[in-house]
Amino acid sequence: MSRPGVALVIGSGGVKCAASIGLMRCLHSEDIPIDLVVGCSGGAIYAAAIALGLDAASAASMTTTLWTRDVTSQPDRRALLSLVFPKWFGFDGRFGLKKDTILNERLAQGFGNATFADCKIPLFITATDFRTGEQVTITEGRIADAVRASIAIPFAFPPWEVNGRLCVDGFLSDPLPVGVAIREGAHVIVAMGFESPNQERITSGGRFAFQLSSIMTNNLLRASFAFHGLAHHSEVIAVLPQFSQRIRLFDTGKIPMLIDEGEAAMREQLPYLRRLLAASSAPQTTGAP
Amino acid sequence: MVAITGSIDALTADTLVTALLDELQAGHIRLVAHFAGVEYTSSAGLRVLLTTLKDARQRGGDLRLAEIRPNVKQVLDLSGFTSILKCYAEVSMAVASFPK
Numbered sequence: 001m002s003r004p005g006v007a008l009v010i011g012s013g014g015v016k017c018a019a020s021i022g023l024m025r026c027l028h029s030e031d032i033p034i035d036l037v038v039g040c041s042g043g044a045i046y047a048a049a050i051a052l053g054l055d056a057a058s059a060a061s062m063t064t065t066l067w068t069r070d071v072t073s074q075p076d077r078r079a080l081l082s083l084v085f086p087k088w089f090g091f092d093g094r095f096g097l098k099k100d101t102i103l104n105e106r107l108a109q110g111f112g113n114a115t116f117a118d119c120k121i122p123l124f125i126t127a128t129d130f131r132t133g134e135q136v137t138i139t140e141g142r143i144a145d146a147v148r149a150s151i152a153i154p155f156a157f158p159p160w161e162v163n164g165r166l167c168v169d170g171f172l173s174d175p176l177p178v179g180v181a182i183r184e185g186a187h188v189i190v191a192m193g194f195e196s197p198n199q200e201r202i203t204s205g206g207r208f209a210f211q212l213s214s215i216m217t218n219n220l221l222r223a224s225f226a227f228h229g230l231a232h233h234s235e236v237i238a239v240l241p242q243f244s245q246r247i248r249l250f251d252t253g254k255i256p257m258l259i260d261e262g263e264a265a266m267r268e269q270l271p272y273l274r275r276l277l278a279a280s281s282a283p284q285t286t287g288a289p
Numbered sequence: 290m291v292a293i294t295g296s297i298d299a300l301t302a303d304t305l306v307t308a309l310l311d312e313l314q315a316g317h318i319r320l321v322a323h324f325a326g327v328e329y330t331s332s333a334g335l336r337v338l339l340t341t342l343k344d345a346r347q348r349g350g351d352l353r354l355a356e357i358r359p360n361v362k363q364v365l366d367l368s369g370f371t372s373i374l375k376c377y378a379e380v381s382m383a384v385a386s387f388p389k
Contacts, residue, residue, distance in 0.1 A: 226369035229332035235299045236332040272298055279300055
């Protein structure tokens with residue numbers, strides 16, 4: 001009996017995506033290998049870390065170093081002026097209210113010049129084509145560039161060009177890109193997704209925008225997940241951690257808790273995954289990029 | 290009313306869909322699925338519900354769910370099923386929801 005191809009898909013969710021480290025810790029301890037990994041937005045960081053073979057401690061450490069509050073501490077004043085006075089300062093598709101200098105430095109520190117060819121597991125990172133809205137699946141080039149494109153949060157960071165396409169955050173086309181794993185021939189798909197939190201109080205334009213973004217993202221997540229779950233010939237196992245605390249954008253101090261809750265969420269699905277893998281005789285995935 | 294227990298997934302889907310379609314073919318087109326004993330549902334399980342739902346409605350009936358556990362409800366919500374299926378807190382409410 002051949003082992004079925006198992007894909008891991010890590011959706012968008014900012015720092016909450018650290019829960020995927022716990023998921024992987026669980027699968028490692030149970031000796032269940034992953035045949036391909038897909039990541040979107042915050043999930044792209046962890047998908048890349050997993051594909052490169054980083055252990056749980058190293059992946060957690062890298063994220064804690066990469067994603068700190070000072071990443072968004074540098075406002076781009078010229079961008080703000082161009083927003084208010086577009087005729088005087090010009091305006092184009094590479095708009096972002098924050099400078100991305102620190103972010104790009106951190107990604108370079110975290111991933112160096114590693115490319116997709118260096119991955120131990122086939123890696124697929126999704127972003128969104130800014131000009132057409134299409135999902136872009138990145139499978140070659142520098143991982144730091146692919147992650148940068150995938151986490152190009154609208155309004156905050158400027159879009160990023162990869163392989164000739166100007167890309168924005170992957171969540172805009174699909175917050176949980178299960179379709180990539182289906183297309184690549186995966187049999188069993190373990191999908192870790194996160195709904196965007198609703199704003200408790202709307203006290204600023206920023207919170208107003210975040211709330212609208214959450215509404216659209218969550219509806220897109222449900223619609224896309226529903227379609228792919230029904231379209232897939234085999235099984236999509238949703239792993240949806242329910243965090244006991246509210247997680248904010250820079251709560252990297254909560255990463256140990258996120259990892260534990262991610263592992264607990266995976267352990268809940270483990271009995272079925274084990275039975276499914278034992279019962280299945282489907283062919284292995286051919287998901288190499 | 291049909292009571293379902295255990296896991297609705299790829300390993301149990303064939304058995305369940307056969308049982309549900311048998312009920313419909315026997316003329317029981319107004320189905321209430323008692324979900325209190327359903328511990329888990331996966332994408333394959335959702336496909337069973339969709340197949341049954343479409344068949345029931347094509348025959349002029351319906352499939353309605355009652356007493357869904359929170360973890361199962363979460364999957365139904367995420368996959369949009371609660372927007373196309375009628376769900377009730379109790380079996381008696383689901384049964385009463387069908388017109389006399």
